[in-house]
Amino acid sequence: MKNQIKILFPAILLLLGSLIPTAQAEGTRYEMRVDGLACPFCAYGIEKKFKAIEGASNIDVDLDKGLVTVDLAKGKQFTEDEMKTLFSDSGFTFRGMKTQAHE
């Protein structure tokens, strides 16, 4: 009986582990250079626009460095043209972006 438990317990753990989704899906972290970011209140439009995009999360704005970082779920991507429009609609100027994989 003790041996059976020894074998079954790790197997159950493995099974449960495969059923529980990971806290953070794999995807891409975008770091965007944006000009015109002077006040936090005015930057809220950026957060709202990204929140409306499915798969976008962890939106952050660094006003001093002019950086906006956003995580995007696996299988999705932002294009430069989309970002130019998004930031223009928010009242700012998009300058460029870098990407890196995130877990």
Place this chain on the structure above:
Amino acid sequence: MKSTTRALTGAALLLSASSPVWAHDPIFGVGPHVLFKDGMEVSLGIDNESAGKEDETTLSAELTWGITGDWAAGIELPYRITDGEDGAGDVALFSKYRFWRRDSLGLQESAALFAKWIPDTASEALSKQADDLILGAAWGYEGRRQYRWASLRYRINGENDAGIDRGDRMLVDFVLGWRPDPRGYREPDTVWLLELNGEYGRQARLNGQDLADSGGSEWFLSPGIFWTQRNFAIKAGVQIPVADNLRGNQAASDYRAQIDFEWHL
């Protein structure tokens, strides 16, 4: 005579209500700020103004919509409380278009044109019996630490039912802002403001004759504060008269105070 009084007090006391609330703009002057596309701004404000024996408080609600990232429009719904009469003020429609913007790291310079139409929709007791229009331009320099704004407004006061040409007004504003402690995006943020607001009113006229007790100029020095956290803002300030040159027997302003609560949705 009642119409004459209305025309003149209307011109004197309806000025602080002539500046719609616009995001990170000055309190009494106007800046070039608009709203992000499809954004909604809800603002609730109270202003109180006193000139001699006249005292008036206005409660106002404003709703602004971001049509594009550079163009916004909205509606203002005021309720006026005066010494004699209380009631709905004139509903106003306004719009602003930012025609120029230069962005760099932590800095935005921009300029905008704006208009506000104030048709005669107030309750009968508070009616000025005329439609007014404000046209203006604003420029702004907004950095992480310093702010500078300048604006010019021209108010075309319509002729009222009694045939009084109420006299147009011109308003000029110069504003400095200082953020002592630049904070992060989600942290509370405070900007201190100091405004210089000038107003000049042409004399009112009836049947081609100037009305003696009308027109002239006033200047105000106006300290204020702008406190925000993420999408919520509180703006407050006081206009302190520093000089006036009013024609005839007119009471100069004692003070004007304003506080606004603003949400970006």
